[in-house]
Amino acid sequence: MHFARNGDVVWGTGINGKVDPSLHRYARLDVRAVRGPLTRNALMKRGIGTPEVFGDPGLLVGHIWPRSTWAPPEVPDRVLVIPNLNDHSNTPSDLNPLSPRSPLLKIIGRIAHAELVVGSSLHAIVLADSLGVPARLVRSPSEAMFKYEDYYYGSGRSSFSPASSVSEAVRLGGEDLLEWDAQPLLGAFPLDLWGKSE
Template identity: 55%
Template structure:
């Protein structure tokens, strides 16, 4: 695609200091939630029979994730949000073209800084269940009851749990695992988003590293109150899933910036 779909997927140094500058960097992080944006955009374009190869050269689209810190002047925003860890950091918000945001907290953040924001909310990850229906996603493993997917920064805490699934597992495998689960828990926001897109009950576990901002933003943007988070796995299992979505994908799909690929 000549339009860049911005997503966070850095290659980190193998060592600190001067040695780290000499050694080849590690492979990309490949956190599954951060890889969803380009995949969803390609599928939406395909279903609209739009060729993804041409487009407005040099334009950038921020589509999924807490990535507004990466925005540049002139970027288009469709469903992305603010990261609670970077609220006080400088943001380049000049001339952003906002079509939709993840939720009202991101909307307020932008509006307070003079950016025009339409009343269109929703994480594009919520489209996954309709773009790739649950019954179409093959799973070759054993039947899945519970899947536990933590935020990447919380992963070490849960590695020994029998229901643990690493958030940096291959994207297709992770989507299939979620789609074939009966209940999804964890501190990975997009594990919860994808589960709910498939109609699977889900419960957040409080992250030891992530502020509540992005979670609250997502739940408020999907027509609910802020989430009631469990403190641990046992409590999440006892609590069961959050209330079902009160959200219609129509407005988010209508706001998709297909014009970026039009002559």
């Protein structure tokens, strides 16, 4: 969100939480949807009208390409560890973490066929949720909790419990599987920017 400028259209993004608010240099935005209620509250405090339409667009991956459409890797992961980009270099190699810089389709395919996804990568959790794969967030030493809370609250799960380590995440297993209606987010998509309407 801190990259937004006056007049930009916002659909599904959110405030990071570790970027200084003074770097948010917008006063007028056309907001159609945001990641979650924490972002909405922050924008409303700035006087920016924000509808109660929540969802990370990554949640649409499973809506558009269900889990069954992804070819399995040669050896599916029982536990797939995907750290946040800023945590990857500090993740022990014996955990065999998947780099968040791997090709996108490889990441999605691995997530789609894993039994459990754990880590501090928000979008790995989002993709797992979208594909119906159990997932557990591992607290990040380098990322603020704001974006994670925003996502979970926006997807109707205020009682989520992040793990303090990969081993704890494996012991806890996945959060409750996501029950989320994609239609409000899809309905808020700014088709009008392309001269189209519903």
